[in-house]
Amino acid sequence: MNQIDLPHLDQQICACRLCPLFLERNLAVPGSGPAPADIMLVGEAPGKEEDLTGKPFVGRAGRLLDAALERAGLERSRVFITSVIKCRPPQNRKPKKKEIERCRPYLQSQIEILHPKIICLMGNTAAQAVLGRQGIADLRGRILEDRYLVTFHPAAVLRNRNLMDDFVSDLKMLNTGGLRLV
Numbered sequence: 001m002n003q004i005d006l007p008h009l010d011q012q013i014c015a016c017r018l019c020p021l022f023l024e025r026n027l028a029v030p031g032s033g034p035a036p037a038d039i040m041l042v043g044e045a046p047g048k049e050e051d052l053t054g055k056p057f058v059g060r061a062g063r064l065l066d067a068a069l070e071r072a073g074l075e076r077s078r079v080f081i082t083s084v085i086k087c088r089p090p091q092n093r094k095p096k097k098k099e100i101e102r103c104r105p106y107l108q109s110q111i112e113i114l115h116p117k118i119i120c121l122m123g124n125t126a127a128q129a130v131l132g133r134q135g136i137a138d139l140r141g142r143i144l145e146d147r148y149l150v151t152f153h154p155a156a157v158l159r160n161r162n163l164m165d166d167f168v169s170d171l172k173m174l175n176t177g178g179l180r181l182v
């Protein structure tokens with residue numbers, strides 16, 4: 001994909017028909033936040049409320065993410081938030097490999113356009129799609145390849161509130177702009 005600007009990329013995503021998910025979506029969810037953005041957060045896939053509003057992380061997981069960002073001292077308006085795939089899978093099932101592959105150029109273009117200093121991969125789907133690695137317990141809490149931070153997906157923290165402190169402490173690392181290499 002040639003370099004284009006963010007509004008045009010958003011238009012392409014919203015009109016995308018590269019995989020069958022377009023048949024069932026209400027709205028695609030390209031992502032939102034400042035451009036350029038020093039910090040980028042990447043989730044898995046839009047859920048029901050995201051599909052209805054076209055905005056990322058506005059449902060229950062989004063409210064937990066907001067609370068965690070606040071505790072980490074990060075304003076949501078400072079970060080660009082998106083997901084690996086931009087359309088909701090039916091019944092919120094995991095994205096299929098093929099869906100991730102079809103959607104990959106959109107995330108790649110977003111990274112090229114936004115030039116984030118640090119990219120936070122929330123959950124195994126994002127870690128696998130971007131780094132080709134899984135295993136949050138092993139990967140989390142340190143900067144990888146100079147600009148990636150792996151942490152829990154907010155939905156995992158919703159299911160297990162004991163993860164919240166670690167999630168917040170990972171998000172605090174974003175505040176350093178990724179300069180704290182561990």
Ligand code: URA
Pocket residue numbers: 029042043044045046047050055056057058059061062082083
């Ligand atoms: N989960 C995600 O991964 N992305 C969203 O936008 C919402 C929930």
